[in-house]
Amino acid sequence: MSWLKILGAVIVGALLLTVGILLGHFAIPKGGNGPRAPSWVQTVGRDLNESLLQSFMDQVDSGKIRENLKALASQPHMATTKGDEELVKLLLRRWQDPQVGLDSASEDVYGAFLSFPDPQRPNSVAVGVCGSQIFSTRRSEKNVTADQTHADVVQPYAAYAPPGNPRGRLVYANQGKRSDYLELVNMGINLNGTIAITRYGVAGRADKAVNGAEFGVAGVVVYTDPADINDGRASEEETYPNSWYLPPSGVERGSYSRYFGDLLTPYYPAKGNMPGQGRALTHDGIPPIPTQPIGFEDAQTLICNLSGPVAPASWQGSLGCSYHVGPGFRTGGLFPNTSDVQVNVHNQRVIRNSSNVMGFIRGSEEPDRYVLYGNHRDSWVHGAIDPSSGTAVMLEITRVLGKMLKEGKWRPRRSIIFGSWGAEEFGLIGSTEYTEEFYSKLRERSVAYINVDISVFGERPSVLSSVSVYDNWRNHFNRISPSYGVIPNLGSLGAGSDYASFIHYLGITSKDIAYTYDRNKTSARIYPAYHTAFDTFDYADRFIDPGFTSHQAVARTVGNVLLRLADSLILPLNVSDYGEKLDELYSAAAQGDFLANLNANNLSLDPLKAAIGRFKSVAADFNQRITKLKEESPSPLQIRMVNDQIMLLERAFLNTQAFPNQYYYSHVIWASKSSDQATFPGLADAYTSALETGDWDQVQKHLTIVVHAVESAASTLEAVA
Amino acid sequence: MSWLKILGAVIVGALLLTVGILLGHFAIPKGGNGPRAPSWVQTVGRDLNESLLQSFMDQVDSGKIRENLKALASQPHMATTKGDEELVKLLLRRWQDPQVGLDSASEDVYGAFLSFPDPQRPNSVAVGVCGSQIFSTRRSEKNVTADQTHADVVQPYAAYAPPGNPRGRLVYANQGKRSDYLELVNMGINLNGTIAITRYGVAGRADKAVNGAEFGVAGVVVYTDPADINDGRASEEETYPNSWYLPPSGVERGSYSRYFGDLLTPYYPAKGNMPGQGRALTHDGIPPIPTQPIGFEDAQTLICNLSGPVAPASWQGSLGCSYHVGPGFRTGGLFPNTSDVQVNVHNQRVIRNSSNVMGFIRGSEEPDRYVLYGNHRDSWVHGAIDPSSGTAVMLEITRVLGKMLKEGKWRPRRSIIFGSWGAEEFGLIGSTEYTEEFYSKLRERSVAYINVDISVFGERPSVLSSVSVYDNWRNHFNRISPSYGVIPNLGSLGAGSDYASFIHYLGITSKDIAYTYDRNKTSARIYPAYHTAFDTFDYADRFIDPGFTSHQAVARTVGNVLLRLADSLILPLNVSDYGEKLDELYSAAAQGDFLANLNANNLSLDPLKAAIGRFKSVAADFNQRITKLKEESPSPLQIRMVNDQIMLLERAFLNTQAFPNQYYYSHVIWASKSSDQATFPGLADAYTSALETGDWDQVQKHLTIVVHAVESAASTLEAVA
Known part of the structure; x- marks a missing residue:
């Protein structure tokens, strides 16, 4: 055999060996060490994809958030009204969109126990006898940007306050705390049959009336003092539309109930098939006496004409006069000192259908683990900031996630549930009924609940620097941790938004995220247009977040938290x-x-x-x-x-x-x-x-x-x- | 090239190809379709091994169960006594055995609120004045098999009944139901200050005294009527040691509390670090008046001498006389008709350390899923049947499983927790405190709880036929299911044994398993020696289960359920x-x-x-x-x-x-x-x-x-x- 032949045989042999190796490796399934690995072995251990997360961040578009907010706040959308129903359809349309929608979305309806003023008989606070009134409070806010004249602007009222027309001498009772009324009694004032005017803050809305009733007060008036909301500014020139401060006619509406959840069906969903529990509508939870909120322009007219002792220093505010406590009006003021004040409340309690809109993305590996993210949809008036700044952010997040989903680029490890809650303003009703209805399965399967209500409520941020959200947070609100040193601080969740039943009732880890203001720059109790007819797109666009970069920062932060919770192999929560x-x-x-x-x-x-x-x-x-x-x-x-x-x-x-x-x-x-x-x-x-x-x-x-x-x-x- | 050379080349080529295929298949890890499957892929989907289950069944040894019972019932072992403490050690020894033990075992101690009679001042029911008693009840059961003379036999008493020495006319109040006392009142009898004698059955133990006190009754005596326990047999010749029936001196002891769990620490474990809740020991749960159980020999002496109207037909029993209701004794009977009856109770309430012994087998794939199996350890006297028939079965099951485990033949898919509960007889204390202490993790992780208290309480079974447990069960206790036709029936779990807190408090699927008697053959309320000094190994060996084949059947059945729950890939529970x-x-x-x-x-x-x-x-x-x-x-x-x-x-x-x-x-x-x-x-x-x-x-x-x-x-x- 020539060396050539040998070489040829070796080459042929090597080729055959190689073919054999290839066949053996690729063509025959592994059998000796067990069956071939099933396909899920590849995916079941998948962890968070950081580059996908980065891609999400890059796609979050401040312009789109602005467009969202413009659409959402285009008209008043108080719970169960036409404006609210239209937003239900908007949410469904977005989340069911074939290009950028979620896996599914649906409407979930509860029969919510609500309270509305009577459009035919406006509430008021008046001085003078019937037929010859000397003074009556405004029906609603002054027109400033045309938004205030919209037919669906609800007049200011105290939801759940009972109807009635009590009449009596006016007293000023500071914040309506129990100790405030006691102080008046200690001054020798007989509170029986009086009308108490109180300012927002410290005591809860309902508490001002519940406390007053205990002392014989017959009716309660509540106003927002410029000292508490406007850093003292009280003139039209200094307020919206010239600044973010509350105009003199602005009135904070709100739910006057201590409890959350539908008041007639505690612990059970307010659905037709649930006969209901009939929670006694006792007066320990809602005002037992007629109660009405007014603006500080009207409050000034009343308070600055009071007689009686000068109020304590800590009770003084920024109405531009020395506050006296009454009872009744001073001689030489606007009103004869015999004048009584009458509180006219015509609120009606009704049960109306309120919807949650629920969106869903199925988890690939652990579909039975839920990461929940919710925002309420209902407002008091246009609600540009409360809550539509949050809804605008949520819609941008679901748009980007929906796009990644529909393009086949992403599916979360765990399921994600999005909730657009109804009737939050009346007492977190939509979210609470949801947790009641699905108590058992939510308790067993929920990893965490993320809430975004108002997403941004600072005044126009400083020009955005290159400081990260983390550093900015740590610089402004921090604590010293024994383990980590100086770190961003977290407040405690109370019951102020839809996380309440998730954390308190179901024990689900919860987080509320918002971009808030620098408390060194303002002492405002909350952003000034809160719950008034001035909380409009124009207000948001000009004073809260021109350019919508704060909204964008919130959307990126929330999306980041959401994706880490949904996609991390090990849940990113440090038990230590x-x-x-x-x-x-x-x-x-x-x-x-x-x-x-x-x-x-x-x-x-x-x-x-x-x-x-x-x-x-x-x-x-x-x-x-x-x-x-x-x-x-x-x-x-x-x-x-x-x-x-x-x-x-x-x-x-x-x-x-x-x-x-x-x-x-x-x-x-x-x-x-x-x-x-x-x-x-x-x-x-x-x-x-x-x-x-x-x-x-x-x-x-x-x-x-x-x-x-x-x-x-x-x-x-x-x-x- | 000769054909031989060609053949040779082809052969060499084929060999090389084969070697290549083998190398490719076995020597090179699969890479193209992802990494080689990790080792857990082989085990994570493992299902129940039926042949291992069969092997378990084959190894369950009736002789060993008999030996277990002999050891367990060798002496009285009431909760927290020396006998109980010795069984704690026995359990630990068995479960920590290197050859046939579990992965681990430990003792878990609670400070249990208990009640004991005073050895120095025996309880009694007596007739006649102090110093010249005409009659007094026996201190304890008559000696029949020498077991009854054991120094640790506790004298009959009503646990938690308060001490006292009330004295009054005797009345017969049937079962001590509220309606029974009412009927006496309707007969014109003034119950105030009387002593009521009642028979066991229908009303709960505590209820007989709670109900009586409501009508002014001052003390309660409770006895077991031969009609209810002995199919009417009352003579010594007809009863143990000549049959399984209760001798005339036998007295049922028991806990006289309506509630389960440690009475001082509801909802929280009775541990040193729990300051306690101080459940008010109100009279709605335990007797408000002295109460004492006696045997039917003594009851006959009292009841058959009563005066007054004849008791209703449904109140009559098998004491061999016509039952009258009193009050007081008849003329011409054993006692002067002016005689009062005195109930002397010297019970003491104490807090004593009571142990659970917990055994553990770690699950291989789902260690965080628990299948629980428990039996109480404490008895009233020797407790051969209650509870040691169950303990004997549990020890045989753990021996066989332990052996399979230590030999490396088996490890369950899910973890198995074995509980030998303490102080069950006083109100399920050990099991309840355990569920309180570990409420949260047990609620989240427990697949099911299996309880075996008394494992066998039929009278000597018929010669065992070839009928399966399933068929035997279906023949004797069945229902018609719309889905399956005639199937074995299941009773409802009340609160009679240690499953109570598992099912009622934690909502864990629970099952109680026992081999019971044929209710066509006897009307006995329960096996006749229940809670008496006659519940001995001799009694069990001669009358309940000679040959221990019923015990073996229970062990096999329980083991079968246990292994299926622990090893089945899909849990064998049909939600439909x-x-x-x-x-x-x-x-x-x-x-x-x-x-x-x-x-x-x-x-x-x-x-x-x-x-x-x-x-x-x-x-x-x-x-x-x-x-x-x-x-x-x-x-x-x-x-x-x-x-x-x-x-x-x-x-x-x-x-x-x-x-x-x-x-x-x-x-x-x-x-x-x-x-x-x-x-x-x-x-x-x-x-x-x-x-x-x-x-x-x-x-x-x-x-x-x-x-x-x-x-x-x-x-x-x-x-x-």
């Missing part, structure tokens, strides 16, 4: 951070009078200290296990296990026995409290109460509740086996 | 079956007077009917989706998703608002009721109450509660996305 909160709440009790009084009553904080210590140690171990898990090749069920522990941590703090007198509240860390003690809410209230009543058993009970909750949270994070 | 229960409960309301009275009060069952219809339709769809899923190649997360839906279905029926006056009860389908209406418990009670009070709002409320629960259950089973 709860330890810092527990420490903070513990420290407030473990010092000074609080501790001394506990000890004097044979109560020890040692079990609580031990429980928190255990929690922190267990949380640190948990994080180490996650780190280790990531280094291995974890099975999808191992990942799911730690994610379930993270998700359900919040649920471990729920205790349905803890607050028997408070609807919905069951979260031991975040429940509301009336005490000013900075510790766990139930413990704080029980302590403050015990100082008066001596009921230290209740304090003991709440210590048990807190210890049990913290121990349960630790047990949730411990190794499951 | 709940539809039949809902239909049954609905039908009971949708007819006759019930429906007529609802309609007369403007209440409609239509929403309930619609909700149940939706549930059934959704459940059928769910089962179809599972069938389809099995045919595909489902990802582990898809399997987990449907399993979570199955697991959490039971939780959707929970409503913590539904029964505000009943501790722990929150399951809308299985809660307790006092009404005899066979519909949903809350609805039944509200209806029965409304017939008296006219409060139809409560009926409406409970209709809402039921509709909401059924709708929630349907939502749980619907496609998640």
